[in-house]
Every structure is written in C-alpha cells, then in structure tokens.
Amino acid sequence: MAGVIALVAVIVALLATGLGRDPSVIASPLVGRAAPNFTLPQLDGPSVTLSKLRGQIVVLNFWASWCTECQVEQSALDRTWQQFQDSGVVVIGVDFEDTAGDARNYVRTANVTYPVVEDAGARAALAYGLRGVPETFVVNRSGRIVSHVVGPINAARLGNEINTMLDARSR
Amino acid sequence: MSQLGTYLLVLALAVSGYGLVAAAVGAKTGRPALVESARRCAFGLLAAMAAAVTTMLVALLTNDFAIRYVAENSARETPTFFKALALWGADDGSLLLWNLILACYIAAVALRFRRDRPATFPYALSVLFACQVFYLILVNGPARPFASLADPPADGRGPAPLLQNHPLMAVHPPFLYLGFIGFTVPFAFGIAALLSGQGLDQWVSLIRRWTLVVWCFLTVGLVLGALWSYSVLGWGGYWAWDPVENVALLPWLTSTAFLHSVMLQERRGMARLWNIALVIGAFSLMTFGTFLTRANVISSVHAFTQTTVGPAYLAFLALVLLAGFGLVAWRLPTLRTPASLTSAISREGAFVANNVLLLAATAIILVGTTFPLIVQAVSGQQVTIGGPYFNHSVGPVFLLILLLAGTAPLLPWRATNYSRALRRLRVPAAAAALVMIATASAGVTELTAIAGFGLAALLFVTSAQEIASGLAIGRRGERGGAVRALARGRRRYAGLVVHAGLAVVAAGIIASSGLGQQTQVTLKTGQSTVFAGRVLRYQALRTDQQPQRTVLTTTVSVTNPSGGTAGMLQPRINLYPAATAPIGSPSIRRGFVWDLYASVISLQDNGAMATFRFYRNPGVNWLWFGGLVMALGGVAAAWPSRRRRSAGSGEEAGAMPEPAVARAGAR
C-alpha cells in the first residue's frame, strides 16, 4: 500500500512539472554563443556581413511581410534604431520566406529606416534556429548572442538591454 | 440558451451527485430502495445531458453568438454540417460530448441490470456516478461551454480550419470517445468487486462483453483517426507517433491483453489479481491520456491548448491510481488464487506471453511519450522522441506478437501434443517461408519488412486454417453442421477472424512504411512528370470562393505510360481567413495494392507554377480493410448468444473455473 502511494506521488510530481509550462517554448541554444556569420544582400543596397559589424551592438530581427505580429513590433524597432544608431548600435531586418517585391512594398509602406536584407533559401534563418517570425537576437560587440526574443519585442525592454550594454562598455 | 444549458448541466450534476450518494449509502447499508432510486437517476441524468447537448446544437445551428463557445468555434458562413460538428471541436464542447457518452453508458448499465443484479452493482453504480460527477464539475466550473459573452459579436470566429475540412470529423471523435469512456464500466465493476470483496471471480465474465464492445469502438476510433491523418492532413502518412495518438493506443493494447488473460480466469481460475489490475490499468491509461491531451503539458496536433483544467485532470488521475491500485494492494491476500500449470508450452503459457508482449509495447510507448517531459523535469534538457525511436523499439515487439498470434491457436490448454501442433503448423510455416522468399526476390532489402510479411502470412494462414478445419469438422456432422459449429465456437472463430484482420493490418503497415515512394516536383501548367509508372501532367488551377474559405484546386491528369488516361488528381489548397497558413487537402486515387496520393505544397505566379508532392503508398487500403475485419470480429465475439445461460444475471453463473462439459458449447 505504501508502495502504491509512493509510486503515485512520484508520477504525479513528475507530471505536475509540466503544468504551467508552455510545451511549445523551446530554449534557443545560441544564447551565449557566437552569432553565426552571414553575408546577405540588402533589398536596395550593398551586402551586409555580420562579422564586419564586430565592435557594434547588433539587433537582428527576423520578419516577413505576411507576418501580422511583425507589424506590431515595427514601430518599436524603428524607435530603437532612431534612438541608438549613433551609439554604435545597428538594427538589421532579415526577411524570411518572402518575395523581394512584397518585402519592398512593406518597407515602403511601413517606412522602415534601418537596413533590411534578403535571406534566400532561409540559410541564415536556419543557422539561427528560426521557428517562425518574428524572432529577435541581440548580438554584443564581441559577436556573442546575449538574448533571444520570440514574438514582438518590447521597446522598453530592448532599450534597457542596449543601455546596459552601452554603460558596461563605458565603465 | 446559455441559461438553459447552464441549468441543465447543474441539474445533471445534482442528479449524479444524488445517484453517487444514494448508491454508495445503499451499498454500504444494504438498502435496495436507495440503490433502485440511484439506478433510476441514471435515466434522469441521461435526459438532462441529452437536453444540454441538444441546447448546444441548437445554439450552434442558430448562430447564438452570445454563448462564448459558439462565438469561438462557429461562424455564420460555416456549412451547417460542420456547425453541428463544432459541438466537439474544442475543449468545452468536447467535454459536453464526453459527459453525454458517459451518461449513456451509465444508463445502459442501469438498463441492463434493471432486474437481476450482482451484489457489486450498487458499488459499481456509485463509482460510475463518481466519474460522471468529476466531468460534470468540469463543465460546471472551469470549462463551462455555456458561458456567455456580455457583448456578443456579430459573427463568430469559426471552427479551426482543419476541423471543418472533412466529413471524418463526424465519426472519428465520437467513436474514439465511445471507446475511451466505455472503459469506465469495467473499471467501475472491478472497483466494486474490490470494495465489496464479493464477486471476485464473477466480475470478469460480467464485464467481458462490455470490454469487448468498448474495444470494438476503440478499434474503429483509432482506424478512423489514421484514416483522417491520411486523407485530410496531406503528408502521405497515417500515424505520426504524436503523443496523443500514442496515449490513445495504450488502453487499446491493455484491453487487448485483458481480453486474452480473461480466458485464463474463465477457464482455469488463474490470474484474478492480474485481470483486475489490467482493467484498472486500462482505465488509468485512458485517464492519463485525457490529462495529457487537455492539460497542455505536451506539444501535439491534438492538444487543446487554452485550458486551465490541467491540475483538475491530474488530481483525478491521482485519485484513480490511488483508489484503483490501493484497493488492489488492500485486497491482495484475497485476490491471490492458487493456480497451477502443467506445461509452459500451452494455451496458458501463450496467454502469459501475449500479456508480456502487449504490456511491454504499452510500457515502451508510454515511457517514450512521457520521456521528453521527464527529462525536462529532471535536467531541463529538451529532447524529442519521434517516429524512428518508436518504430525501432516497438516494431520488434509487434513482430513477436504476430509470431505468437500465429502459433498460439495451435496450442491446447494444459499440455501440448507436440506432433499434433507441429502438424498443424506445417502449412502456415510453409506459407511464411514462401512469402519471405517472394518478398526478398521482389527486391525488398529491409529485413524487418521481409520478416514482417512472413509473420503476417503465418498469422493469416494459421487463422484461416483453424477456421476452415473447425467448419470442416462441423460439416462432417449433420446438415448445417458448419453453421452450428460456427455458432457453438463463436468466440473462438470470432477471435480467429480478428487475428486474420490483424494479419492484414500488419501487412498494410509494413508495406506502407517501408515500400513507399515519394517525390516533390514543381510543374508549370502543361508540364508533366513521370512517377510510379504514370505520367502526371499539371493542367489547371481553379479558384472557388466559398462563404467560409477560398479553395484553390489544381488538376493533375494521370496517364498510363501506354497512353490510356487513368484519371485525375485534384489536390487543393484551402485558404481560411482565420488561419495563418493555407491548409492543404490531398487527392488520392485508391487502389487495391497501392494508392497514388498527391498534395499541392505551394503555388507560384497565380498558379502558373505549382509544387506538388506525389506519393506511391502501397498497402494502405489493407489497413482500413483489416481494421474493419478486426472490429467486425470483435462484434461477432460480443454478440449475445440466443440462449441466455440463466434467466437472471446472465453470464455470472458461468465463470466458475473448469466449466462443466455441458457448457462447453457456450464458449
């Protein structure tokens, strides 16, 4: 009898750990590791190579023109770009599973000011372990990924994060 | 409408609550009047639940968007057929269906035992009502389907696109629920026997037929699920080892083991403890499956995602496990029967082996399904256990099951006359060897496939041979002897039919898993490709605007290489406004040996180019056919015999060990 109770308790305890946790959330293994390098062409402009941006903080945002949640975070990204572009911070938008025409239309209508690159064949997306859009990676000056956000970013949180990194440098 | 539904559910809860208390008190204090009133409650409960479900149906069909469930799962433009099916499209509504089916089962039990009833009946009734009370608490509390919206929208969101795409939605969930919920009845009677300490021998024959009927429902439900996956989801397969699919299989495996070990108890009085444990295990696995599906602990295509009722299901599961196995532990001394065996190579030994293999398969699938959860709990690591793992670990066990089922019917009870058994094994063994040679010569290189086909042949020929020889002996007697032999040995022949069906299913699974072909190709309009010996030409794209969706239908013509047209394939892409991604619908040309299956993956340039996936799927139709045969065999085994043994409690009197010879015919 005691055995039955003990066994049931163990089973229930194990199963209970699953409650309250969203099973579809999977932690990215890239946080804390070197950001995979890429060289991608801009929609209208020269190519962007990530490794050449060493020394700057890079906010890498994967988006698509057909993604409604991306539109939600658009203004936050623009504001971040406006706020920090002179402090050694670069915001790059990486277009995911999209056509150049749709992407250009979106950039025009949403008035995107930061550089936007095309990712043909989703090679960069695959290197970054993308499961959907939007996803945002923040890369520090040494080229290491310090954070990963799934879903629309929060401008205030992103701003705080960047400020912390900038302060750490200047100290 | 919302008010009416809510009141009906409260009424149902009150009635079941009374039934639970009345039956329990009546059982304890031995007051038949109380028990009778509890029994009558079952019909009141059924009426209340039927009315509640009807209310929801009416609400769905009349677009009553004041009810939140209707607003979230139906829309004005949804076709009427699918509006009705939205009843079980989401968590709350499906719980309504669950409660209705459970009420039907309780009413069936109440009806069945309206006159003579076993001593355990009041206890069983209270356990049944207790389960009903739990599920009614859910629909009256955290998962209220009749919750109303303060500000009803003009139009609803509509059902999930996948759930309004195919008529199979009408049959797969109901049959599955009939299969799952039905296990409550054997469980209740098992618990009743343990609680009362009485009828520990008879309960098995009491609920054998119930379990068999439930098994039939579950078999059909699982086959329909596979059929849905194949015909609707468009990935060319029928079983993805999805966690919810896996847990649905577990009660089926456990109840199959039970239906075999039951014969040990009926014939030899053995395995009493084991049988009760099996029934409790089957019900526990079903409850666990409900928890896994509805508590949002695993990622699955079936999971109901927005629920807060996880803890409630876990608590119920804990209660079931504690009550069930605690009672078994408590009654352990009484349950142990002195049993003896003359030889391990016998029907008894075969049933033991059957249980070992089926339970091993159950355990492997159970552990594999919960493994990611456990690993994440212990070490935080996130891993996947997918199809390849299950195929490699459970596949060999299933092959052993085929071997066992193909040889066990040749083994007699008690002790084997080896030369006789081997003589009967000759033809099946020869057939197996020939099939293996033929398969290998045909170019199959997968060892498991060759072995599997051989074992399936062994199983089929053994089953057919035993049926044929039994009929032949019967026919040698008087006229109509064959039919009489069939009727007399109905359970045995029905079982052999189920085995034969299993062989066909096994062949189908092996063929479709290992011998299929697929290709992905992008075609311009008018362009063709060659696949599976056919010329497939992409002809045109047609756009249909329907109220609830836009349907883009591509037409692919299928031509034999000799030039004759073999037909058309019309895979579709459905665009639902609510869905973020398009939902594809495959087009299938079913054949006796293989299916030609087409899915359209994407369209470019307004349909000027289209990317298709074509599959050649052998043996898939053997699956559906074999599954049907298995279910029909089960029905034949469960069919009530024309002459009831005793006028009263039916099967009860017969479950004494070593039935008298005069009863031999009523096997």
Add this chain to the structure above:
Amino acid sequence: MKPGGVLKQARTSAPGLLVLIALVVSVATLTIVAVRGHPPVSRAQQVQQIAAGLHCPICKDLSVADSPAPLAQQMRQEIASKLGAGESADQIRADFVAAYGDSVLMSPPRQGLAGAAYYLPWLVLASGLIAAGVLLRRWLRASPPDQAGPVTSELSEAQLRTVANAVAQLRAEEPG
C-alpha cells in the same frame, strides 16, 4: 523422387521436419538479404535519410522528410548543399543541433540522461520476461488441484453418453 519422399516423410513421421525446413529457409533468406546489403544510395536518398532523422521545427510531429512546410523544404535544400560541400551526415546533424538544440533530432542524443531512452525498451522487455518466467515457474511447481473428485453416480447412463459425445466433438474441434 527425393523431394516427394522427403515431403511424405515430413507428412507422416516427422511433422516437425517441414516446420524446421520452413524455419531454416526463412532464416537463410534473411541472412542472404542481410549479407547482400543495400544498393548504393543516391544523393536524393541521402537527403531523405538525414531529413527523416530531423524534426521539422514548426510542425508538431513530422520529420523534415515528411513535412510539406516551406521551412522543411528549405532545410532539405540546406542538407543537399551541405552534402554537396562534403559534410558528413553527422556534421550536418550537428549543425542543426547547434542552431535548434537537441530537440531538432527525431531521436534523443545517445549521451547523458536522454540516452537512457535507448536502454529502456530492453529493460522493459527483460523485466516482463523475468516476471513471466517467475510466474510460470510458480505455477508449474504448484501442485495441481484435485482432479475430478470421486466419481459420484449422479449422472445417468444417457447423460454420461451425452457427456462423452460432447467431449469427443470438442476434441475434434479444438487441437490437442
């Protein structure tokens, strides 16, 4: 005629002989096929094999090989190009694990706690066989219950004959 003679012998005196032959033939077939090995795999088949071992990140249960999703398609192309660049299957899998984590593999990695998954089926089967063995041994050792007790003459001659006929019929229908 030798084959006919063997078969005749098998039919009459050694019923196990034919079964044994069938068994030997089956095992031989399997051995021959195993030894013959698989035909060389094409690049497309290699891609399929690797893709079948990867879990499509945006699907619920499907492998990259089975999934019709665009991301899965791109993963297959990536696998093909990596194969073309000379990477081995293990390297390709490691690349995807670096980006997506262990959960992108359809089966858990063999090291660590997760690797225990590979031992569990054996453990289950072994414990089942041991438990069954113990049970059978206990049953075999137990003394059988008293066989039909002292014959009481409660049955008449006619009844005894009915019984005997029924038993004969049963014996004819059921083996052994």
